[in-house]
Amino acid sequence: GEDVEQSLFLSVREGDSSVINCTYTDSSSTYLYWYKQEPGAGLQLLTYIFSNMDMKQDQRLTVLLNKKDKHLSLRIADTQTGDSAIYFCAESMGYIPTFGRGTSLIVHP
Amino acid sequence: NAGVTQTPKFQVLKTGQSMTLQCAQDMNHNSMYWYRQDPGMGLRLIYYSASEGTTDKGEVPNGYNVSRLNKREFSLRLESAAPSQTSVYFCASSEGQGNEKLFFGSGTQLSVL
Numbered sequence: 001g002e003d004v005e006q007s008l009f010l011s012v013r014e015g016d017s018s019v020i021n022c023t024y025t026d027s028s029s030t031y032l033y034w035y036k037q038e039p040g041a042g043l044q045l046l047t048y049i050f051s052n053m054d055m056k057q058d059q060r061l062t063v064l065l066n067k068k069d070k071h072l073s074l075r076i077a078d079t080q081t082g083d084s085a086i087y088f089c090a091e092s093m094g095y096i097p098t099f100g101r102g103t104s105l106i107v108h109p
Numbered sequence: 110n111a112g113v114t115q116t117p118k119f120q121v122l123k124t125g126q127s128m129t130l131q132c133a134q135d136m137n138h139n140s141m142y143w144y145r146q147d148p149g150m151g152l153r154l155i156y157y158s159a160s161e162g163t164t165d166k167g168e169v170p171n172g173y174n175v176s177r178l179n180k181r182e183f184s185l186r187l188e189s190a191a192p193s194q195t196s197v198y199f200c201a202s203s204e205g206q207g208n209e210k211l212f213f214g215s216g217t218q219l220s221v222l
Contacts, residue, residue: 008149031209042113042199042213043152088151092209096167101151 004100006089011106018076020103022089025070029091032065034074037086037102046074046087081107111135115200115214122190122221130185130217132200138212139205141183143167143175145196146216152199158183159205190221 004024012018024032030051035043049056049063049072056063062075076083086102113134122128134141143155154167156175164175172194174186183202187194197218201211 033210035211040216042201042215043211044213045210048210094209096154096157097209097211099152101149 003098004089004091006087006100006103008101009104009106011108012079014079014081014107014109016079018074018079018083018105018107020074020076020087020089020105022072022074022100023070024072024089024091024098026091026093026098027067027070029093031092032063032072033090033092033097034061034063034072035088035090035099037088039085043088076105079105079107081109083107113200113202113212113214115198115217117217118215120217120219122187122219124191124221126190127186127188128190129187130198130200130219131182132184132214133182134200134202134212135181136202136212137180138202139180140203140209141177142201142203142211143173143183143185144199144201145169146199147196155185155198190219192221195219195221 006022033048034046036046037043060077064073084107088102089100090097116131139160142157144152153169158164158177161180176184200214203209
C-alpha cells in the first residue's frame with residue numbers, strides 16, 4: 001500500500017482558497033514537504049514543516065500538520081491561475097523522501 | 110547557478126538499445142537521486158546515492174544501473190531498454206544532512222519503441 005496518499009484532482013475558482021490534503025503512515029517522519037510541479041518541469045520545493053510543529057505560514061501558503069491523525073494539508077489563499085499545477089506531498093525520515101501520487105490543482109476563472 | 114542539470118531532455122530508443130542519462134549538480138550536495146514519473150503513479154525512486162562513492166537501490170531498480178562519478182555527477186544507465194521503461198526521468202539532489210529538501214532537474218522524457 002501507499003505510504004503517502006493524496007486525492008488526484010482539485011478544482012477551484014480563481015480568488016478562492018484551495019486546500020490540498022495528504023495522509024501519511026510513518027509516524028516517525030521528521031519532515032513533511034510540499035512540492036509543486038508545473039507542466040513540463042521538475043518538482044520545486046514549496047514549503048516544509050518539521051514534525052514538532054502544528055502550523056507554518058509563508059505568504060499565501062499555510063501548512064497544517066495533525067500528527068495524531070497523520071494528516072498534512074496545504075492551503076493556498078487567493079488562488080490564481082498561475083497556481084495550476086500538480087502538488088506533491090512527501091514525508092522523510094533520513095535520506096529518502098517518499099512522495100504521494102500528486103494532486104492536480106485546476107484553477108478556473 | 111544552474112542547480113541540477115539533466116541531459117538529454119528527450120530521447121527515443123528502440124527495444125534493446127542502451128543509453129545513459131546524465132545528471133550534474135553545482136550546489137555541493139552530498140545526496141543524489143534518480144526517480145521515474147509515470148501517469149497516476151507519482152514519483153518512484155530508482156536509485157540513490159547518499160554520498161560520493163555509495164549507491165543504493167530504491168523502489169524500482171530492475172533494468173537500471175547507476176554511477177556516482179564524483180560529488181557532482183550521478184548517471185543512470187539503461188543497458189537494454191524495454192517499452193516498460195518509457196517514462197519521464199528526474200534527477201534530484203539534496204544536502205544529505207537529515208532535512209532532505211530535494212532540488213530537481215527538468216527531466217528527461219524517454220520513449221522506448
